Amino acid sequence: MSNMRAAVFVEPGRIELQHRPIPQIGPTDALLRVTTTTICGTDVHILKGEYPVKPGLIVGHEPVGIIEKLGSAVTGYEVGQRVIAGAITPCGQCHPCLDGHSSQCGGQAMGGWQLGNSIDGCQAEYVRIPNAQANLTPIPDGLDDEQVLMCPDIMSTGFGGAESGHIRIGDTVVVFAQGPIGLCATAGAKLMGATRIIVVDGVPERLDVARRLGADITINFRDEDPLLRIQEITGGAGVDVAIEALGTQQTFESCLRALKPGGTLSSLGVYSGKLSMPLDAIAAGLGDHKIITTLCPGGKERMRRLMAVVASGRVDLTPMVTHRFALDDIVEAYELFSHQRDGVLKVAITP
Amino acid sequence: MSNMRAAVFVEPGRIELQHRPIPQIGPTDALLRVTTTTICGTDVHILKGEYPVKPGLIVGHEPVGIIEKLGSAVTGYEVGQRVIAGAITPCGQCHPCLDGHSSQCGGQAMGGWQLGNSIDGCQAEYVRIPNAQANLTPIPDGLDDEQVLMCPDIMSTGFGGAESGHIRIGDTVVVFAQGPIGLCATAGAKLMGATRIIVVDGVPERLDVARRLGADITINFRDEDPLLRIQEITGGAGVDVAIEALGTQQTFESCLRALKPGGTLSSLGVYSGKLSMPLDAIAAGLGDHKIITTLCPGGKERMRRLMAVVASGRVDLTPMVTHRFALDDIVEAYELFSHQRDGVLKVAITP
Amino acid sequence: MSNMRAAVFVEPGRIELQHRPIPQIGPTDALLRVTTTTICGTDVHILKGEYPVKPGLIVGHEPVGIIEKLGSAVTGYEVGQRVIAGAITPCGQCHPCLDGHSSQCGGQAMGGWQLGNSIDGCQAEYVRIPNAQANLTPIPDGLDDEQVLMCPDIMSTGFGGAESGHIRIGDTVVVFAQGPIGLCATAGAKLMGATRIIVVDGVPERLDVARRLGADITINFRDEDPLLRIQEITGGAGVDVAIEALGTQQTFESCLRALKPGGTLSSLGVYSGKLSMPLDAIAAGLGDHKIITTLCPGGKERMRRLMAVVASGRVDLTPMVTHRFALDDIVEAYELFSHQRDGVLKVAITP
Amino acid sequence: MSNMRAAVFVEPGRIELQHRPIPQIGPTDALLRVTTTTICGTDVHILKGEYPVKPGLIVGHEPVGIIEKLGSAVTGYEVGQRVIAGAITPCGQCHPCLDGHSSQCGGQAMGGWQLGNSIDGCQAEYVRIPNAQANLTPIPDGLDDEQVLMCPDIMSTGFGGAESGHIRIGDTVVVFAQGPIGLCATAGAKLMGATRIIVVDGVPERLDVARRLGADITINFRDEDPLLRIQEITGGAGVDVAIEALGTQQTFESCLRALKPGGTLSSLGVYSGKLSMPLDAIAAGLGDHKIITTLCPGGKERMRRLMAVVASGRVDLTPMVTHRFALDDIVEAYELFSHQRDGVLKVAITP
Incomplete structure (x- = not known):
């Protein structure tokens, strides 16, 4: 056998x-x-x-x-x-x-x-x-x-996106794409104290789940221009942290454009094709931007912590x-x- | 008057x-x-x-x-x-x-x-x-x-490149381009404890100044392929921190390719034209890379510190x-x- | 007039x-x-x-x-x-x-x-x-x-206690004393992602408020020995972060004794009299402990963030x-x- | 055999x-x-x-x-x-x-x-x-x-003292005691970019070695009051980081008293007897002080880095x-x- x-x-x-x-x-x-x-x-x-x-x-x-x-x-x-x-x-x-x-x-x-x-x-x-x-x-x-x-992958990855963004209490955060990993990033952003979480996706059901996991504002990109809306929400200031959770030029670029000067793009997506950096979105390199890519953290201490989150009921x-x-x-x-x-x-x- | x-x-x-x-x-x-x-x-x-x-x-x-x-x-x-x-x-x-x-x-x-x-x-x-x-x-x-x-600009900028790279004792660092800012980045890298500093430029006189400011290894890109040489020097491991001090696609891309997985690109250059991210150099977004851009830090506390460095004789x-x-x-x-x-x-x- | x-x-x-x-x-x-x-x-x-x-x-x-x-x-x-x-x-x-x-x-x-x-x-x-x-x-x-x-004081101070503790997702945190500042530290610990928050006080009403603000486990020190209970809860491992919110030798010392090796004591209290460090609680200086004292952070950016927390409804x-x-x-x-x-x-x- | x-x-x-x-x-x-x-x-x-x-x-x-x-x-x-x-x-x-x-x-x-x-x-x-x-x-x-x-111990410990102090370019640092570990802390402080390094000991030969390893100012406590001298040197401001490298009440307390508000005490000593915190030296807990104890970091990556420092000739x-x-x-x-x-x-x- x-x-x-x-x-x-x-x-x-x-x-x-x-x-x-x-x-x-x-x-x-x-x-x-x-x-x-x-x-x-x-x-x-x-x-x-x-x-x-x-x-x-x-x-x-x-x-x-x-x-x-x-x-x-x-x-x-x-x-x-x-x-x-x-x-x-x-x-x-x-x-x-x-x-x-x-x-x-x-x-x-x-x-x-x-x-x-x-x-x-x-x-x-x-x-x-x-x-x-x-x-x-x-x-x-x-x-x-x-x-x-x-816990083994998407929760660790999504939370990792929030952690690599060094989200602080009171931050405004946008998460582009609300597939499983983006949803976990949303939950992670809430868990770290972001108080205005904006999420962008094109599927209403995913936006509904996002709301349950902590999103304050949902944007369906089929209905409105996310960047215009974000500009409006933040009074033109931009967000503190933008999390990319899809892996496309468009979402990557939108993240950069959504950021305040000095902001952080936390990237989770697996990119294919070409990836370019619009220079106007990064002030030609003078905007004090951070771009941080994160692969799913592993190891038993990480898993223990994630299961502690589940056990606490903080996130379902x-x-x-x-x-x-x-x-x-x-x-x-x-x-x-x-x-x-x-x-x-x-x-x-x-x- | x-x-x-x-x-x-x-x-x-x-x-x-x-x-x-x-x-x-x-x-x-x-x-x-x-x-x-x-x-x-x-x-x-x-x-x-x-x-x-x-x-x-x-x-x-x-x-x-x-x-x-x-x-x-x-x-x-x-x-x-x-x-x-x-x-x-x-x-x-x-x-x-x-x-x-x-x-x-x-x-x-x-x-x-x-x-x-x-x-x-x-x-x-x-x-x-x-x-x-x-x-x-x-x-x-x-x-x-x-x-x-x-102090007001290039020393603050160059040192800022080393600081944003979070250089640690024992790091291997490469600085691409040894104009005034790149030279200051080299001096900053030494000051923070990097113990293998590689610099790349095409002007022998600049490489000479670099050596006086702390470079351990100088590469004239007109004589040899910097990436091959870096690979050789690091035994294929890549560098901990790469500092971009010119503002071109080529130096940016070379920085990415020189990095170890998990490494940091600290970018000082002012870019023009287009800037693209070679996906193979960032493991399609899964290499735990950091890209950090830095504009010259100012303010009187910064200036005081830089003049303290000059006064100490640590850097000339x-x-x-x-x-x-x-x-x-x-x-x-x-x-x-x-x-x-x-x-x-x-x-x-x-x- | x-x-x-x-x-x-x-x-x-x-x-x-x-x-x-x-x-x-x-x-x-x-x-x-x-x-x-x-x-x-x-x-x-x-x-x-x-x-x-x-x-x-x-x-x-x-x-x-x-x-x-x-x-x-x-x-x-x-x-x-x-x-x-x-x-x-x-x-x-x-x-x-x-x-x-x-x-x-x-x-x-x-x-x-x-x-x-x-x-x-x-x-x-x-x-x-x-x-x-x-x-x-x-x-x-x-x-x-x-x-x-x-916002001007106790929320800023209490949250500062959580922030100085560098609380991470999944941490176990204890807060000693649940007066106004301790209660805010409890709320701050929850906001930063602590998933097991233990609070200690002698007033049942305060423990009740603590529970509403995020405490998972409340200990009335008149009823049981907090350190024994913490040891039991953590399986002898100790807590990641202990927040002192009273300013006495006893709470300070209890915080140290509650910590895991490598843990952080975040101190908010205003001490009077004498303050001593029990050497057995810090492994004679070899336990990789951190003790961080925090005075209420101010300034308009801080106040803006705190009011953003209030406006978000995350904390009441x-x-x-x-x-x-x-x-x-x-x-x-x-x-x-x-x-x-x-x-x-x-x-x-x-x- | x-x-x-x-x-x-x-x-x-x-x-x-x-x-x-x-x-x-x-x-x-x-x-x-x-x-x-x-x-x-x-x-x-x-x-x-x-x-x-x-x-x-x-x-x-x-x-x-x-x-x-x-x-x-x-x-x-x-x-x-x-x-x-x-x-x-x-x-x-x-x-x-x-x-x-x-x-x-x-x-x-x-x-x-x-x-x-x-x-x-x-x-x-x-x-x-x-x-x-x-x-x-x-x-x-x-x-x-x-x-x-x-490398296995005192260099790792001493450097660890500088690292735990988060020394930055341009810092003023004092190291109390210049035995082997204190001397390594001095070398580590220089390596991290401190530009004014003050060391205190009672043995002239040790102060001589300290000077060779990076000390800018040496104080023999048998000849003068270290705290008065530090106050004079810093114009009353205090030092950014104080490193304790002996393990006594006196050196610990002197470190606290030498610090600026907001400064960091990095503690390496093994204490015996009693250790108390003078409240006036920590503003009764309101001075934003950090006290960080460090046990010698180990593991092969640490050892590799330290030997890289030796190989580089930065420190002898x-x-x-x-x-x-x-x-x-x-x-x-x-x-x-x-x-x-x-x-x-x-x-x-x-x-």
Whole structure:
């Protein structure tokens, strides 16, 4: 009985369910039995061939599960514990990790992102977690899988956008795009004390969810010009922090144009094509602007903090789980999620 | 006797010496008799019509002088004191100033830059200093005019580039371009504890000055590919901080490519034309990069600190004053400086 | 008609209502007609002679009012505008102000605290506001006096305690003492994203208010040992940030003992007597502890931000105004407030 | 041949050379053959029984050596490499480590200090290095043992004192006590851009070394009152940062009294007895003071940076090695060092 089902990237346009051996683990690894996982926008990029991974790779990087086996060098955990691990699984022991850049673990860009990228991921019955000592995080009693399902990636990423913006009490913040990550950025901005949160999207349902998560003002870009509206709201002053949560020239540029001189653009999007900086929006380089890009922070301390937020009831992200699928139906889940059908925000996948 | 000589922007291509009334001052102003000033690269942009100012404006923003008159609300100074004021003269009392963005005083981009931009400047016998209370800074005993002549602008800007990069002890830093500002960035990087400072320029004399100011490794881009060399020096790891001190697509892009994942680009240049972000150099937005632009910090506390650096002997910028002119010969000084003839770095102008 | 009523410190034990001339103003001042003010714990220290001020001084440092007159150098305001000013009125133009230490304006400890300390204060019909340009802050439409009455001092101070603690999303925070300032620290901790806020006091009513302002766990020190309870709550780990809001050896020491190694004690209290550091609580100096003291931040940008918080509805401090008095009855108000009778938290005084 | 010589704490007053088995290593450890080590002030506290360790413990926490054996889970190193490890050997994988508090590894105060404290140390022929992956740091080519001997502890600690003080370009800094750690703090302050460094000690030879390492002004407290002199030097303003490098009430208190309002006390000393805070020196808690204690930062990234400083030639600490002993003579070395005879600063011990 050493086989399991897993979602495998076969070729651009094709992710399919296959039977694969249950992973072997080394001394610093752990084996998780996955109880819930989800699909990320990045997985859709992989599916479409826009983000290249090796054919044959098991995809998925948002694991909720139960410890099945522990490597010999991993201490302080027990088989049977309910845990999560972050999408980013830093080692904690290399130079970048010890220097505070754990998402860039090993010194390669995005080096900390291993699951479903450089090694097999967690859209499967089992997953090997590398650097288990730094990454396994017990789920607090009383929280169910779906409550913590957003922690490994989108909550960490979205909150990271607010944190990298160094939002302060009383700030005015705009978040461009209210997909799952933008919504988490909105929640994060509220949690850090922003008192005027403006969000921009084109889907009314997403703006509704945004409002529940903390947005004070919603702008549907199909109905009005966001930059004119922001100018009006701020009396021409501009916002303190603009969070980019889509990855397009337009949203990036709008963020810059929305900023006050001295403001911060906190960028979460994955860009493709070309990205240019309108010089008038940055005073030709003399506006004291900051542009900060953030990859999802990982590691068990990060996960512990995020689950503490969930446990506190300060933020409730469960409304974001709009659909549920068995692992056997994951191809169908990809179909729905990649076409953003039926008001989908996030799907829960249960093996 | 209320007339003075002053360098006036007449039209693109023409700055000339004119007779103008000695400025009147209001209650919060001071009148300085200028004893030494200099020409900045930005003045050359003004001369060429690349940076627009109102025809008739007296140019210049780097004043060293003697207090001639004090506004009624200005306290703690005396007529006859030797002082400097920064190129940026913040009010200290508006929202951006009180929020730590004093170069963006008033909330307009570059709002703190008034002298020789929005009001008459200091390439003249006299200059009115606005917000005198926040800007007049007595020159420490024992320092002559040329020793503090770099403080108002290029020393403050260059050091600001190092500071915005948050350079730490043991950092590897590259500075692209070693004109006056780049040279000051090099000196600033050394002062903050960078232990491997790489500088890039195409003029051997500038690389020589750089070495005296703290550069450990000089790269003449005419002789070798800076990025290949940096890769070699850092063993492929990239630099912690890259400082852009020119304002071109090429140097900006080279800075990004020189960075380690998680690194910081500290940008000082004034860009023209187009500026684009190569996505491969920023891991499509997932490399935890920071891009920070800095306008010359001003105000009397800043000036006091910079003169303390000069007085301490930690940094000697006097080798940067390569030529001297009387105010009467300022047109000739512009001619030399704007064509970067004769190994000029900075000129001293004495009315 | 140049006379007004004002609360004057006569001698230790005696503050009384007197008739005094309406203040004259200079070019950088403003004259406010006070519409609402309040009494602070510090005023009680003054009354008792524990904090020395000059006999004859008008007390009070929390003004809400209407601009009656503007100095000739003050721009951008209009007579008749409703404004507040902070308890601390920095000039914005001295070295400490320009260096980010505006509460220590002028370089003397507490130099920014002028109202009711080094110059006449605002428990009066009129008050002169010094450095008006840096301090007058228009009240947003729709907010009444009592809604912004906490901004000048206790909200700024309490929030400052949370900010100086550098509270991060997911932190566990303890606040020792839930008087008005401690309650504001609790509200500030919640606003910055602390997800487990523990508060300690001996008055059940204050613990109730604390709960409404964001406390997750309340400890009545008369019923149980706070340190044992904190140890239990945190599983022996200690808290990330401990906020001291009383000013006694016991609360200071308890804060240190409650901290995790590497934690931060943010101190707001005004201490008297002796203050000692238990060495076992700071690992003899090797525990990477931070102790940060904070004096109420002032200035108009600070006041603007705090009123933005009020306007956003994120925090409602009006329940803290438990009693209301006419200025004529201010001696009675002192009597009540200084004895903490009748569940008083803050009193509103209306001239 | 599994025996080695080692300096062992036997009882208060007695450290002696014994024969002990060469350490066994586990999968995450490394075995170093020690080539050079030194004695620290803390070891003297251990010798005197002032800092309690288990009798039988091998002391010493400053290892320079050669990799003799590597645990099975340790990668990227080779037997025979010359390396150092820090006095603090964090795991990199626990909550405090991942939260930026690696000296407090595991959550116990000083938890990161294992060598010669909670496990056998390196005043021996061989030493087991725990968490080897996070701690072994190759010595750059061209540096000999004595050049890097200060990195594991005193250089890291002293520089840490400057870093925790957040020294900025142009700061005035005082360092109280110029023993080995104070001297390194002086060097660190210079490296970070302090331009007026005042040092205080009672030993002229130490003040001489201080001058070579960056002190601008030296004060022998036997000849003059340091606080009066500092007041004079700063024109009554006080210093920006005061570094305590001894661990006594007097130096701690002098640091507080030397500070400007808003200044930072960076504390490195190990205190014994009582420590009290003079309220007048901290404006009763209203002076915006910061007190920050720092335990020696460790980990291989830290060690790499410090050795980069050495390699750059920015700082030369070799004059601090005043005496040399064979391991066989270590009892004699303790005798000399603990009595600070013969102008000793640091001793090199070679097994």
